[in-house]
Amino acid sequence: MFGNLKRLLIGRPLKTTELGEQKLNKTKALAILSSDALSSVAYGPEQILLVLVTISAAAFWYSIPIGVGVLILLLALILSYRQIIFAYPHGGGAYVVSKENLGKYPGLVAGGSLLVDYILTVAVSVSAGTDAITSAFPGLHGYTVEIAVTFVLLITLLNLRGVTESASVLAYPVYLFVLALFILIGAGLYQIVTGGISPDLHSPLGTPVAGVSLFLLLRAFASGSSALTGVEAISNAIPNFKAPAPSNAARTLAAMGLLLALLFSGIVFLAYYYGVTPKAEVTVVSQIAEHTFGRNFMYYFIQGTTALILILAANTGYSAFPLLAVNLAKDKFIPRMFTVRGDRLGYSNGILFLGALSILLIIMFHGQTEQLIPLYAVGVFIPFTLSQTGMILKWIRHKPNGWVTKLIINSIGALISLTVSVMFFLTKFAQVWPVLIFLPLIIFAFHRIKKHYEAVGDQLRLTTCEEAVPIEGNVMILPVAGITHVVEHSINYAKSLDVDQIIAVYIPFEREDEAIFVEKWNKWMPDIRLVTLHSPYRSILQPLMKFIDTVERKARESSYQVTVIIPQFIPKKGWHNILHNQTSFTIRAALLFRKDVIVTTVPYHLKK
Numbered sequence: 001m002f003g004n005l006k007r008l009l010i011g012r013p014l015k016t017t018e019l020g021e022q023k024l025n026k027t028k029a030l031a032i033l034s035s036d037a038l039s040s041v042a043y044g045p046e047q048i049l050l051v052l053v054t055i056s057a058a059a060f061w062y063s064i065p066i067g068v069g070v071l072i073l074l075l076a077l078i079l080s081y082r083q084i085i086f087a088y089p090h091g092g093g094a095y096v097v098s099k100e101n102l103g104k105y106p107g108l109v110a111g112g113s114l115l116v117d118y119i120l121t122v123a124v125s126v127s128a129g130t131d132a133i134t135s136a137f138p139g140l141h142g143y144t145v146e147i148a149v150t151f152v153l154l155i156t157l158l159n160l161r162g163v164t165e166s167a168s169v170l171a172y173p174v175y176l177f178v179l180a181l182f183i184l185i186g187a188g189l190y191q192i193v194t195g196g197i198s199p200d201l202h203s204p205l206g207t208p209v210a211g212v213s214l215f216l217l218l219r220a221f222a223s224g225s226s227a228l229t230g231v232e233a234i235s236n237a238i239p240n241f242k243a244p245a246p247s248n249a250a251r252t253l254a255a256m257g258l259l260l261a262l263l264f265s266g267i268v269f270l271a272y273y274y275g276v277t278p279k280a281e282v283t284v285v286s287q288i289a290e291h292t293f294g295r296n297f298m299y300y301f302i303q304g305t306t307a308l309i310l311i312l313a314a315n316t317g318y319s320a321f322p323l324l325a326v327n328l329a330k331d332k333f334i335p336r337m338f339t340v341r342g343d344r345l346g347y348s349n350g351i352l353f354l355g356a357l358s359i360l361l362i363i364m365f366h367g368q369t370e371q372l373i374p375l376y377a378v379g380v381f382i383p384f385t386l387s388q389t390g391m392i393l394k395w396i397r398h399k400p401n402g403w404v405t406k407l408i409i410n411s412i413g414a415l416i417s418l419t420v421s422v423m424f425f426l427t428k429f430a431q432v433w434p435v436l437i438f439l440p441l442i443i444f445a446f447h448r449i450k451k452h453y454e455a456v457g458d459q460l461r462l463t464t465c466e467e468a469v470p471i472e473g474n475v476m477i478l479p480v481a482g483i484t485h486v487v488e489h490s491i492n493y494a495k496s497l498d499v500d501q502i503i504a505v506y507i508p509f510e511r512e513d514e515a516i517f518v519e520k521w522n523k524w525m526p527d528i529r530l531v532t533l534h535s536p537y538r539s540i541l542q543p544l545m546k547f548i549d550t551v552e553r554k555a556r557e558s559s560y561q562v563t564v565i566i567p568q569f570i571p572k573k574g575w576h577n578i579l580h581n582q583t584s585f586t587i588r589a590a591l592l593f594r595k596d597v598i599v600t601t602v603p604y605h606l607k608k
Contacts, residue, residue, distance in 0.1 A: 069224075
């Protein structure tokens with residue numbers, strides 16, 4: 001039943017040889033891996049205005065030079081990550097660059113930051129998309145959490161079906177959003193050129209504004225730079241591209257940078273020219289669309305596609321998180337399960353883990369994750385800074401052809417990224433301080449996991465000095481609850497092995513039951529020794545474990561191995577299990593951590 005449901009939801013399993021068919025072309029990759037960056041257009045310009053409005057609406061003209069600064073940073077990042085793509089064509093992005101050039105711990109800081117950031121990407125993006133829906137339909141405000149969780153479940157399920165299938169479905173909304181914003185920007189510019197928008201709605205460029213300081217402008221710049229989150233995703237996901245993967249990834253990155261620059265510039269300019277003031281209940285894009293088209297089809301089309309892109313921005317996390325997790329797992333910093341491909345050749349454990357934690361965040365914050373945006377942004381700019389710094393050291397050490405130009409590009413990117421990171425800590429410390437706690441904790445967890453894997457490897461390696469303990473014989477202990485086919489089947493199995501002694505153990509709660517069972521046993525199986533352990537406190541585990549310990553101590557002196565055989569009948573229907581005590585499971589769980597005891601379960605399948 002579970003298998004049929006899984007096949008229905010996820011699809012038929014794919015052979016490993018079909019992996020090549022799961023690679024992305026540039027068109028699909030642009031939609032899937034750029035959705036996070038492109039969706040930032042919906043809230044990046046708004047973040048600039050939210051800072052400037054603390055002075056006055058007259059300060060909104062500063063959004064234009066701040067927007068230019070964001071574009072310069074975007075250009076530096078695009079050029080920098082293009083270099084990373086060709087320098088590290090197997091993916092890994094900031095984690096691999098930082099680890100190889102700066103050392104293990106800077107690499108773990110970058111990797112840990114990005115893992116958390118991708119979780120925040122899903123939670124923040126889906127919540128923002130849900131807010132866009134509830135802005136258009138206020139009656140849905142009370143169902144924000146339910147709507148957001150439903151979207152996360154749907155995106156998770158879609159990604160479990162495979163990269164290609166999810167890309168085929170999710171590409172359409174992304175390109176619809178791009179089309180909708182280009183229509184909005186084009187229509188807005190047309191109205192401005194034809195005089196349809198009054199120039200009195202905004203203050204002219206260069207208008208003196210009291211109270212403006214360099215610190216405030218840097219704070220607005222840092223806030224606006226949140227529009228650049230997701231730029232690094234393509235460098236993490238190079239293995240998902242069709243060959244030649246590095247070239248295709250670089251072209252996709254350039255296309256994403258161009259689209260992001262055009263859309264961001266257009267929204268910033270229209271917001272300034274229209275004199276849009278950020279409001280809690282209505283987004284800036286919504287206000288621009290209403291100014292341009294009114295509340296008609298185009299308004300709802302733009303709102304709908306904006307909501308979709310915000311929700312689907314989460315898919316960037318689903319594309320990049322599992323691949324980053326694979327790199328960390330290969331280096332033994334997180335569990336090996338993240339390296340396992342699922343039925344559809346995706347890294348399904350990473351996908352499920354990401355979806356579960358994102359849902360947890362949405363529920364914890366009641367779907368209002370706006371306060372996580374600064375934490376989300378600083379989680380990106382820390383890896384930005386580390387990866388650019390790592391590339392600087394790479395060029396200085398190796399000095400390849402054209403290394404000076406590459407060094408300058410990465411130096412500019414590192415300097416601006418560092419400035420943005422510092423500004424986030426200085427201006428939004430109340431919102432970003434958790435990074436100072438969770439990053440050390442994550443790195444400590446990485447360290448402990450790595451130490452565990454190394455310890456396991458040392459102990460399992462055949463070159464270890466520890467000699468194998470010789471086994472001279474075998475003593476089998478068989479707990480029994482009655483004289484049944486289950487017990488008979490287990491005894492027959494034990495007899496088929498080369499064992500020195502089989503001991504059946506019966507644990508009665510009443511003396512009368514003990515005498516009756518001994519008599520029946522001696523008649524039924526006189527050649528098998530029976531030991532009875534009366535339990536006045538009605539415990540099965542305590543006397544059984546005590547007996548096993550006694551036998552094990554004596555067996556150890558003769559280099560004998562103790563094996564506990566657990567008879568277990570298997571009901572035909574799964575729900576029948578709840579009708580039985582599951583004593584065998586309890587015994588097996590108790591024996592699992594006994595160092596020198598082997599546990600064998602002998603199943604007996606019931607026919608009805």
